[in-house]
Amino acid sequence: MAGKSPVKMIIDTDPGVDDAMAIQFALLHRDIELIGLTTIFGNVTTQTATRNALYLAELGGASLPVAAGPATPLAIEPHPIGDFIHGKQGFGDLDTVDAKGAPAPLSAAEFLVRACAAAPGQVTICAVAPLTNLALALKLDPGIAKTVGQVVVMGGSVNAGGNASRYAEANIWHDPHAADKVFAADWPVRMIGLDVTNRITCTPADFEDLKARSPVIGGFLHHISQFYMDFYQSRRGERACALHDPAAVIAAIRPDLFELTAAPLCVALEGDEAGKTYVDADADRSSCKFASDVDIEAVKDLFLKVF
Numbered sequence: 001m002a003g004k005s006p007v008k009m010i011i012d013t014d015p016g017v018d019d020a021m022a023i024q025f026a027l028l029h030r031d032i033e034l035i036g037l038t039t040i041f042g043n044v045t046t047q048t049a050t051r052n053a054l055y056l057a058e059l060g061g062a063s064l065p066v067a068a069g070p071a072t073p074l075a076i077e078p079h080p081i082g083d084f085i086h087g088k089q090g091f092g093d094l095d096t097v098d099a100k101g102a103p104a105p106l107s108a109a110e111f112l113v114r115a116c117a118a119a120p121g122q123v124t125i126c127a128v129a130p131l132t133n134l135a136l137a138l139k140l141d142p143g144i145a146k147t148v149g150q151v152v153v154m155g156g157s158v159n160a161g162g163n164a165s166r167y168a169e170a171n172i173w174h175d176p177h178a179a180d181k182v183f184a185a186d187w188p189v190r191m192i193g194l195d196v197t198n199r200i201t202c203t204p205a206d207f208e209d210l211k212a213r214s215p216v217i218g219g220f221l222h223h224i225s226q227f228y229m230d231f232y233q234s235r236r237g238e239r240a241c242a243l244h245d246p247a248a249v250i251a252a253i254r255p256d257l258f259e260l261t262a263a264p265l266c267v268a269l270e271g272d273e274a275g276k277t278y279v280d281a282d283a284d285r286s287s288c289k290f291a292s293d294v295d296i297e298a299v300k301d302l303f304l305k306v307f
Contacts, residue, residue, distance in 0.1 A: 006033040007253055008122050008149075010115060012108070013245075014042035014129035015052040017086050017228040021303070022128055022245035023053070024217050027060035028306045031253045034062065035123070036115060038108035040069040042130045042174050043082045044090040047071070049129075052090050054099035059220060065104040067111035069133040073175035076274075082170065085231045092227030109136035116147040123147075124252050127182075128154040128245035130171050135178035138185050145187035154248035155179065156193040156265070156277035158290055168275025169194050172267060176275045180267035183277075189288040191265060192248040193277065196258065196294035200247050201240040204229065206304060214307040221307075246303045251291065254302065259293035 009032050013019045026034045037057065039049040050068040057064040072078050089096055104111060112133065116123045125148060127134055134151065137144050155171035156179070164173035172179045183189060207225050210218035225241060233239045251258050264283040268276040279290075 006031050007124050008033050008035050008119055009124045009126055009252065010036045010038060010112065011249070012038045012040065012125060012127040012129055012133050013053055014040050014044060014049045015056060015090050016043035016245070017090070017092060017224050018241070018243065018245040019043065019128055020056055020091065020224060021221055021243065022249045023056045024060055024221065025246050025303055025306055026249050027062055029253070032249070034064060036065045036067065036111060038067045038069060038111055038133050040108065040129045040132050041071060041078065041081065042171060043086045045071065045081060048090055050103050051099050052097065054101045054103070055097040058100060059217060065111065066101070067104040067106050067108045069108035069136070073130070073132055073178065074135060075177040076175070079174055085228065087224075087227050092224040094224065108133040109140045112137040113141040113144050116144050120147045121149050124150050124152060126152045126249055126252050128171070128248050130174035131155070131178040131182045132175045135181040138181060145185050148187055150252065151182070151187055151189045152248050152252045153182065153189060153191045154197065154245050156191050156290070158193065158195055158277065158279060158292070160194040160198060162276065163194060165272070165275065167268070167273045169277070172277055173275030176267045176269050179277070180269060183265040183267060183288055184285045186286050190251060190255065190260065191277070191288055191290040192251045192258065193290060196291045197244040197247045198242050199294065200243045200296050200299050202243060202300065202304070203240045210304065210307050218307050243300065243303055247294070247299055250299050250302055257295045257298050258291040260289040261292050262287040262289050264288070265290065
């Protein structure tokens, strides 16, 4: 019997340390065919995110289209980038990286629409960044809701509170209006939020092992993870870091490792709670699925063993 075909995937990203982990995992996993990257602000500016995405593709030996999104959110003033978490250039204490390639001529929204139309029902959009590009793709062509295979979002929180504010997870906080449009659209959305991602962590020993087994890619991830773990140590008192973005990529191919609950999801758009994701059973919108539990060791093991 022939094996199943790999999942065609586009990662919407703002690299970012854990974005780098997620992209390298996707490039290496046999069940994923990474067909492109789209970029947006968040951990870094959109310009830096685009350069970083090009670099990550080249590091992984892949020739991928990288399509850039806009520099600002849909309706709010931009928040500061997360340089105190990911470093000024997104890769810890690395001052800069050099990418040889150039961005695709299409905007991120155009690329998403065209890729889904070219392979109806086959493309997974895995968004591990603010959801501006996805909202703009819906605006550009509402038909993407029918041509996409699935949308997996790293973001939000139902019961775990926020990490950008008391209420809001960072990816949703950076563009709450975009996130609400994504959750309101009639397409299959799976939200992998802080309820589970905060619980999946890697230690210095894990990254030492990665470096030993994979000197180039593992060595790069080991290096940039040090700055990331500095932040987590200052906040949590332990030297480890959460696998936020890799968890979403893994959920796209192994949903069985997550406990998923279906409910309409909404986003608070104003005030102190802006960016908060919450369940509203009375909302006039389709249900999304959100992760409420996870097999922590299985997800971590799957991530580490691909390198």
